[in-house]
Amino acid sequence: AGRLWGELHEALTRRDLAAWEALLDEGARLAALRPDAAARTRLSDRLRAVAPLWADAILDRPGDAAACGDPARAAAAWRWRQAQTWLDDLHADGDLALLGRQLGDASEQARRLVLDTARRAARLGLATRLGDQERRALTGWVQALDRLGKGTGKYAPHWRAQARAHMRAAMGAVPVWIMPTYRVMESFDPGSDDLFDVVIVDESSQCDILSLGVLSLGRRAVVVGDDAQTSPEAVGIDRARVGALIDAHLPDVAQRSLLDVEASLYDTAARVFPRTVVLKEHFRCLPDIIGFSNRFYDHQILPLREDPELAIGAALRPVRVADGARTQTRFGDANPAEAQAIVDQVVACCADGAYEGMTMGVVTLLGAGQPRLIEHALVERLGEREFSRRALRVGDPYQFQGDERDVVFVSVVADDNRSAATRRRDLQRVNVAASRARNQMWVFHTVDPATLRDDDVRRQLVEYAYAGAIPQAEGRLADRCESEFERAVLREILARGYRVRPQHPVGRYRIDLVVEGSPGHPAPGHPAPGHPAPGAAGTDPAGGRARGPRLAVECDGDRFHGPDQWEADLRRQRILERLGWTFLRIRGSEFYRHPTRTLDGLWRRLDELGIRPDVGG
Structure with a gap:
């Protein structure tokens, strides 16, 4: 103007x-x-x-679409930039891989600090409490127990009383006492000794009602057990006499009829204490093995062992001994043909190099003669040295309670349906037998399972073994991925020549992608096989063959892994990290915007772990 x-x-x-x-x-x-x-x-x-930069570009270079953008698409460009800004702010909180690594380091440091604090506190307590008087009392207690022996001699009551007297002075000198329940009852007197802060009873389902007194020794009690496993048996005991004693001496006790000789300490505690904590994580057996027992726990068990790719074959191996029959032998009631088949198979496994270093056990489901017959034959065939080297154990489920072996051979023994295994005690015994094997369970049976009742737990075990022995085919790698995002990351990793397992199962969990290295090449600074650090090369803890280092890659697509799912994902990751897994998480929003920059972090982490491309194809 x-x-x-x-x-x-x-x-x-x-x-x-x-x-x-x-x-x-x-x-x-x-x-x-x-x-x-x-x-x-x-x-x-x-x-x-x-948007100052965009405004200046429009004012300075009007009409230049290359600089200002297409006016017809300005609204879409604006929404895109809003999303870009939101994602930049979201990712500005830090590198997800770095944060995950820092979280793992902090968790490991906290675990070590807890262990070190407990160790130092115990030593400090022992040093401050153990004076001359307490040391003499401890020595006197040990010597009194030596004099007591089996507790059946003429002077046993005298030495039992002496041991208790010495314990009163020695009790506070030791921070933690660990002993079987019978020794606890002999050593401590709840009427005169000071109370422990906490009493912990393990395998309480095997403790009978006479163990109830141990709970009176502590201000608090933790009773650990499993009511689905073997409990005390009243073999040869006059139950009528027991009932009369209960009525005579416990007239005012509620539910007194349940305090009989078949009641376990766990059963009693479950009625008295209002809260039960269920431990669902299972680390011993392969998922195919523990899957049978899961039915006894409302399918709440969470198996966390992964398939170690053992050369021994399938985890479940059923064997029919068609010519077997129960008969009286010099060892008692047994099934000689079934026993012989088991012995032959155990000997064959011991001679097979794939089973090198593995422990073995034989569990029989019926009679006392079968385990004695099998054990006698195994010692003769293998010799005592090999029998001991394999930690071979032969017995019934009650004898195997709390024990485990790499390979377990189960002998059903029965040859017909003359009796049905449908009682609670039968379920407990079969549950124990079916959950002792870490890597492989053989089920030898003579009886045709179809002739047994549907609710016979032996039939259920045999049929489960046959169903689990059928191999499942694996599809193409890309077909096993659950999302297009996973397939895109898989293609990038395969293009570099790495070995990848999509949707790798670890118990009930699945890992999106597992990148594997070759065995025998641990990462620089990592331990050698046999002492693996997380992600480093090592050996399966249950007798598996050596494996290379591995990295678990989780593809967090924003559609399925939003903020509501992050906490659950991290809980699951921490559980698997306790098993030695190393994780790297890739966010879909980062991958699709900056694929090269995002995958650079993956390549660096693989290199750090010593995972190299499979140049041999």
Whole structure:
């Protein structure tokens, strides 16, 4: 406008009528543009406040779509930039892989600190409490127990009383006492000794009602057991006599009829204490093995062993001994043909190099003669040295309670359906037998399972073994992925020549992608096989063959792994990290925006763990 006024003054001075009229027309045109100019200024100010670079580009280079963007797509470009800004802010909290590594280091440091604190506290307590008087009392207690022996001699009551007397002075000197329940009852007197802060009873389902007194020794009690496993048996005991004693001496005790010789300490504690904590994580057996027992726990067990790719074959191996029959032998009631088949198979496994270093056990489900017959034959065939080297144990479920072996051979023994295994005690015995094997369970049976009742637990075990022995086919790698995001990451990893397992099972859990290295090549600074650090090369803890280092890659697609799922994902990750897994998480929003930069972190982590591409194809 300032320029226009100058030109009008000049036209007036020259008396140039044509120029004067042209300038007036230009002034009218500019006046008409004033609302548009005001709107432009207002809009540019608003845009500059939130997107200054874009506003300057539009004002400085009008009409240049390469610099300003296509006006027709401005709304879509604006929404895209909003999403970009949101993602930048989200990812600005830190590198997910780095945060995960820091979390793992902090968790490991906390675990070590707890162990070190407990160790130091115990030593400090022992040093401050153990004076000369307490040391003499401890020595006297040990010597009194030596004199007591089996507790059946003429002077046994005297030495038992002496041991208790010495314990009163020695009790507080030791921070933690660990002993079987019978020794506890002999050594401590709840009426005169100080109470422990906590009493912990393990395998309480095997403790009978006479063990109830141990709970009176502590201010608090933790009773650990499993009511689905073997409990005390009243073999040869007059139950009527026991009932009469209960009525005579416990007339005012509620539910006194349940305090008989078949009641376990766990059963009693479950009635008395209001809260039961269920431990669901299972680390011993392969999932195919513990899967049978899961039915006794409402399918709440969470198996966390992964398939170690053993050369011994399937985890479940059923064997039918068609010519077997129960008969009386010099060892008692037994099934000689079934016993012989088991002995032959145990000997064959011991001679098979795939079973090198594995322990073995034989569990029989019926009679006392079968385990004695099998044990006698195994010692003769293998010799005592091999029998001991394999930690071979032969017995019934009650004798195997709390024990385990790498390979277990179960002998059903029965040859017909003359009796049914449907009682609670039968379920407990079969449950113990079916959950002792870490790597492989053989089930030898003579009886045709179809002739047994549907609810006979032996039939259920045999049929489960046959069903689990059928191999399942694996599809193509890409077909096993659960999302297109996983398939995209899989293609990138395979293109580099790495070995990958999509949807790798670890118990009930699955890992999106597992990248494997070759055995025998641990990462620099990591331990050698046999002492594996997380992610490093090592040996399966249950007797598996050596494996290479591995990295668990989790593909966190924003659609399925949003904030609501993150906490559950991290809980699951911590559980698997306790099993030695090393994790790296990839967010879909990062991968699709910056694939090269995102995967650079993966390649670096693989290199750190000593995981190299499989150049041999």
